Amino acid sequence: MSDALVISNTKNFVQDSLKDAEGGHDWFHILRVYTNAKHLLKSETANSFIVEVASLLHDIADSKFHGGDEEIGPQKARVFLETQTIEQKDLEHVIKIIENVSYKGGHSHSDFHSKELEIVQDADRLDALGAIGIARTFNFGGFKNNPIYDPSVPAHPEQSKKDYKKSNSPTINHFYEKLLLLKDKMNTNSAKAIAEKRHNYMVSYLDQFYKEWHGEL
Ligand code: ADP
Ligand code: NI
Known part of the structure; x- marks a missing residue:
């Protein structure tokens, strides 16, 4: 399974998962964030595969729409990614980004930082x-x-x-x-x-x- 196929599978998975989402957090939000992230990648040095996959999965289950539960999104993403050909360290990096991308800085116990997180966070905030x-x-x-x-x-x-x-x-x-x-x-x-x-x-x-x-x- 190539990186391109993983990205394409991720798009299909996210589009299907968000078919009943609120208009501001729907598939089109994801597509705009993904496009923003790809634009930012042109002037940043980062792992583009991680940025692309994480931007696609970043709102897979927003806690606002799931009774405040911040674990559902990362968990759903993990279960999906385990069906894909992705190195374990890349999978863990994507999950960390999803956990930390939110405006509030995500989990208060986390001090995770990476260039890839910065890009996905900016891409989301621009939208x-x-x-x-x-x-x-x-x-x-x-x-x-x-x-x-x-x-x-x-x-x-x-x-x-x-x-x-x-x-x-x-x-x-x-x-x-x-x-x-x-x-x-x-x-x-x-x-x-x-x-x-x-x-x-x-x-x-x-x-x-x-x-x-x-x-x-
Ligand atoms: P993040 O994705 O960084 O966690 P949110 O999901 O909280 O950010 O916010 C995404 C968008 O949802 C906001 O930019 C805003 O358009 C909308 N939103 C969130 N909370 C509110 C609110 N209380 N009133 C109006 N819009 C809101
Ligand atoms: Ni978002």
Whole structure:
């Protein structure tokens, strides 16, 4: 089994596993992250096979949709990879990436680092920014039946938890809690440059949002 065949099998497995996923964490999210990762690989020195397989498997079972269980995703990925021709050390590396890719830094007990993790993490974070990032965020807010915006709840990180449980705070607040912080968390220089552009787009989106909210024509 060649590396190309393992990658192709992984695509089929992920596409099938995510057929009922929420719109912001579906197969098309995976495909964008995979494309982002391949772009970043052009200017980084890393093992491209590991980056490709890990970017495809990184959200195979997101804990948000599995009662907070952070073990399901890595476990599902491991069971799949054991059916493929992949060296054990590469398999373990892919699993470590899946465990650590999340925004919060993944498992608090882990201090795992690798160039391959940095690339997959940047590729995933880029998809949380810009026009796609905005679409995903409102889709997720709608999925949770959250309000779009509530002017009585300041959209500022420290104050936003006041009247809502964090997971049900207005979607606009998520920009301040996470999206606008991401550009400073990029690992690679090429991701930093893309993030900067997408960040500025979101800032002007928010500016327009508030103008329209307040009745500007
Ligand atoms: P990660 O993949 O780094 O763990 P998440 O899965 O938490 O990040 O977030 C992925 C995307 O899901 C975010 O970029 C955002 O679009 C959406 N999302 C997550 N949490 C919320 C929330 N509370 N409100 C709105 N959107 C959210
Ligand atoms: Ni993701």
